[in-house]
Amino acid sequence: MLIRRAMLLDGRSVDIRTGAQITEVASDLEPQPEESVLDAAGGTVIPGLHDHHVHVHSAAAAADSLRVGVAEVGDRDDLARALAGAQVGADGWIRAVGYHESVAGPLDRHRLDTLAPSVPVRIQHRSGILWTLNSAGLAAVGLADHPDGRLRSADRTWSDALARRATALDELSNRLSGYGVTGLTDATPNLDIADIVKLEEAHRQGGLQQRVHHLAPGKRILHDESLDLDELIDWTVRRHRDNAPVAVHCVTAAQLVITIAALRAAGTHPDDRIEHAAVVPDDCVAEIAALGVTVVTQPNFVAERGDQYLTDVPADEHPQLWRLASLLDAGIPVALSTDMPFGEGDPWAAMRAAVHRRTPGGAVLGAAERVDARTALDLFLGTATQPAVPRTVAEGQPGDLCVLEVTPERLLRDLDGRAVVATVIDGQVAYRRTA
Known part of the structure; x- marks a missing residue:
C-alpha cells in the first residue's frame, strides 16, 4: 500500500510505500497498479505502538467481568450489592476483577460466602496474582476443603479445572x-x-x-x-x-x-x-x-x-x-x-x-x-x-504504522489516542476510523 501526504515526527512531509516492510519513504511517490492508497492528509505517521x-487472555476475559475496584465499589455493602446484581456467566460463574483491600478488607472464602450469592464466585485482586473463591467456587474446582479460598493465579492445578469460556x-x-x-x-x-x-x-x-x-x-x-x-x-x-x-x-x-x-x-x-x-x-x-x-x-x-x-x-x-x-x-x-x-x-x-x-x-x-x-x-x-x-518510519522497518490526524506538534502536546485514524499491520489496514 501507499500512504500519501504523511508528516513524520522530524517534520518531513513524505509518502510511504509499505508491505510487510517499508520499501520507500520519499516525496511524490506514484501509486503502482493495484496498490491501495491511504491519504494521511498532512497528519502524522509514526511506527505502530x-x-x-x-x-x-486476561484482558479479553476482563471485558465482560464485573469490576469491583475502588472506582466501582466503595465499601462492603457496595460489594455485596454488586455481586448480588452480577450476571452469571455461561460457565456458571460470577467473575469479578480489580479488587483491593480498601474496599472491604482482606477476602477469604468465609467472608466471600457472606457477601456473594451461592453460585460459584471468584474475585481477582487488582495485582493479578491472587484469586479468592467462595465455597461454591472451591467445590466447583475440586477444592471444597481449601482453608481460605485464596489461590494464586499462576497455579494451574486449580485454574485448569475451570470451564474455559471463549474470550x-x-x-x-x-x-x-x-x-x-x-x-x-x-x-x-x-x-x-x-x-x-x-x-x-x-x-x-x-x-x-x-x-x-x-x-x-x-x-x-x-x-x-x-x-x-x-x-x-x-x-x-x-x-x-x-x-x-x-x-x-x-x-x-x-x-x-x-x-x-x-x-x-x-x-x-x-x-x-x-x-x-x-x-x-x-x-x-x-x-x-x-x-x-x-x-x-x-x-x-x-x-x-x-x-x-x-x-x-x-x-x-x-x-x-x-x-x-x-x-x-x-x-x-x-x-x-x-x-x-x-x-x-x-x-x-x-x-x-x-x-x-x-x-x-x-x-x-x-x-x-x-x-x-x-x-x-x-x-x-x-x-x-x-x-x-x-523504531522509525524508514526503509527496511516493519510495515506496522499508526496514522494520526494531527501534526507532530499537536501529537506531542496532547498524546491523545483519539487522533488515531488508521492502523497498519504488516502492510494491511487493521483499523480505519469511520466517523
Missing part, C-alpha cells in the same frame, strides 16, 4: 488497533506451548491482529513470603545456559533486591528484563544500571492508583514509586507498558502519566521522574526483542 507487558480476542484486538497498537508482549506466566500456539493461530486467522511475543516460559513471579535466592539463581542459570533470557516480576523492594542479587550471581543475558520495578530504592538504581538489564515499567499506575499510594505508602518512599527519569538518566534501557488488564490498557494515557505524573485527585507524585512527551512516545516504539530501541 508496542505494549511491552500485557496479559492477553473476545477480536474485540480486544479491535480496541487496541484503535489506539494504534500493532504489537504486544504477553507477560502471562506459566503458559504452555498449547496456549502459545492458540494465540499464534488467532493471529494468523486475523482474530488477534497484533503481533504477539511471549515472555513465558522465561517469566517468573516472585512473592515476598517465599523469596528463595538460591532457587532464583539456579533457574536463571538454567535459562541462560539455553541462551534464553529471564523476565522477573518485581513490585516490591524485596523482590527487586533479590532479583538484582540473582542476576549478579548468575550473570545476565542481553535480553533479561525486570518487569514493573514498582519500587526502586535509591541504591538499586546504579545496581540495575551495572547489570545492563531492561526495565519494563508502568507509570500509568500513578494516574490510576496514585491517590491510594499517597495514603498507603510512607511519604519518604514516594520518590521510589514507578521511577522513570532517574532510570533513564542512569543509562538503564527502559520500555513502557500498560499491564492490561491490571492497568487500563490505553498506551496514550500511560504516556501522559509519564509526562505529568498526576494522580486521579490532581496531586503530582514523583515530579523528578517526569519525562518529556517525545521520550514517553519513544518508550512505546520498541520491538518485542528490542523494547528499549524506538
Whole structure:
C-alpha cells in the first residue's frame, strides 16, 4: 500500500510505500497498479505502538467481568450489592476483577460466602496474582476443603479445572488497533506451548491482529513470603545456559533486591528484563544500571492508583514509586507498558502519566521522574526483542504504522489516542476510523 501526504515526527512531509516492510519513504511517490492508497492528509505517521507487558487472555476475559475496584465499589455493602446484581456467566460463574483491600478488607472464602450469592464466585485482586473463591467456587474446582479460598493465579492445578469460556480476542484486538497498537508482549506466566500456539493461530486467522511475543516460559513471579535466592539463581542459570533470557516480576523492594542479587550471581543475558520495578530504592538504581538489564515499567499506575499510594505508602518512599527519569538518566534501557488488564490498557494515557505524573485527585507524585512527551512516545516504539530501541518510519522497518490526524506538534502536546485514524499491520489496514 501507499500512504500519501504523511508528516513524520522530524517534520518531513513524505509518502510511504509499505508491505510487510517499508520499501520507500520519499516525496511524490506514484501509486503502482493495484496498490491501495491511504491519504494521511498532512497528519502524522509514526511506527505502530508496542505494549511491552500485557496479559492477553486476561484482558479479553476482563471485558465482560464485573469490576469491583475502588472506582466501582466503595465499601462492603457496595460489594455485596454488586455481586448480588452480577450476571452469571455461561460457565456458571460470577467473575469479578480489580479488587483491593480498601474496599472491604482482606477476602477469604468465609467472608466471600457472606457477601456473594451461592453460585460459584471468584474475585481477582487488582495485582493479578491472587484469586479468592467462595465455597461454591472451591467445590466447583475440586477444592471444597481449601482453608481460605485464596489461590494464586499462576497455579494451574486449580485454574485448569475451570470451564474455559471463549474470550473476545477480536474485540480486544479491535480496541487496541484503535489506539494504534500493532504489537504486544504477553507477560502471562506459566503458559504452555498449547496456549502459545492458540494465540499464534488467532493471529494468523486475523482474530488477534497484533503481533504477539511471549515472555513465558522465561517469566517468573516472585512473592515476598517465599523469596528463595538460591532457587532464583539456579533457574536463571538454567535459562541462560539455553541462551534464553529471564523476565522477573518485581513490585516490591524485596523482590527487586533479590532479583538484582540473582542476576549478579548468575550473570545476565542481553535480553533479561525486570518487569514493573514498582519500587526502586535509591541504591538499586546504579545496581540495575551495572547489570545492563531492561526495565519494563508502568507509570500509568500513578494516574490510576496514585491517590491510594499517597495514603498507603510512607511519604519518604514516594520518590521510589514507578521511577522513570532517574532510570533513564542512569543509562538503564527502559520500555513502557500498560499491564492490561491490571492497568487500563490505553498506551496514550500511560504516556501522559509519564509526562505529568498526576494522580486521579490532581496531586503530582514523583515530579523528578517526569519525562518529556517525545521520550514517553519513544518508550512505546520498541520491538518485542528490542523494547528499549524506538523504531522509525524508514526503509527496511516493519510495515506496522499508526496514522494520526494531527501534526507532530499537536501529537506531542496532547498524546491523545483519539487522533488515531488508521492502523497498519504488516502492510494491511487493521483499523480505519469511520466517523
